[in-house]
Amino acid sequence: MTPVALERCVPADFFARAADQVASELIGKVLWANGIGGGRLTEVEAYLPEGDPASHAARGVTPRNAAMFGPPGHIYVFLSYGVHLLLNLVCERQGVGSAVLVRAFEPLDTPSGPLGTGARGPGLVGRALGVRLDMNGAPLGPTSGLYVIDDGNRPKVMATTRIGISQGQHLPLRYYMAGSRFVSRPI
């Protein structure tokens, strides 16, 4: 395993923009978990602050979703179906509820580790990276042990409708790496 390339970590400013723009640029970047390993992002979904009924932020701030309204570049973790921990990266400036959900990644150089098969599906991402509920609200970096690294990879990105939600399904806010096998559904 290679050490974290701190100088290549994306700055917080990267996240201080519209979630759909951040989402499309996150594809191909490396998500690294300290002590576990990393993967290249192949599929993410954007959740917007307005006009997006599927977003947890749509009905205002609650104790659960407060992290979505926090500073950009921080982490929003929540429990889905009482079972799965889903990892989100907070976008926009503080006070605006917006985030990008990490749905899938392809593994990097850990043949027999927990990342060996990558993760197709947001719950599997949380499990593979050792995401815990207490990471909620923590910034990317040493505090959370999670890093987003830009290694210069610029894959072709496709956009389509989102998955697993009951409202706002028509919005083309799911982004994935063209041709990748590591997406949560067949292309």
Added chain:
DNA sequence: TAAACGATTAGCT
């Protein structure tokens, strides 16, 4: 205080 729901996955057919 009680009931319903969900940004899903595993397992069986």
Added chain:
DNA sequence: GCTAATCGTTTAT
């Protein structure tokens, strides 16, 4: 391809 499992948060009494 289809269905059950599972439990914290939200919303209604």
